[in-house]
Amino acid sequence: MAEHKSTVVPLDGSNYATWKVQCKMALIKEDVWSLVDGTEPIPDPTETNKYSKYVLKKNKALAIVVLSVDPKLLYLLGEPEDPKKV
Structure with a gap:
């Protein structure tokens, strides 16, 4: 089965409602929405393995959101660092 690539229409200031839905769906598809909606807690940094996975997911979510905004x-x-705040 062919992989379906997500395409989010870039946020340009006039299309927020459409962008919001598409961006949310892209984040869900990539299994990182829980970081944005706050349902996934931040693991303790001393739990190295869990925390490393969390950071990777956070960066993935951040990239999806930032790359879907018109340049x-x-x-x-x-300087965005938190996908929830963006």
């Missing part, structure tokens, strides 16, 4: 609007994000 002309990226300045509004500053």
Whole structure:
């Protein structure tokens, strides 16, 4: 079966409602939505294996969100580090 690639129409300021739904679906598909909606707790950094997996998922979620914003609007994000805050 062929892999389906997610395409999120970039947020351009006039299409927030569409972007929000598509971005959420892309995050769900990549199994990182729980980081954005807050249902996945942040593991204790001393639990190295769990924390490393969490950081990878957080970075994946952040990349999905930031890369789905029109480049002309990226300045509004500053230096994004948390997908939930973006």
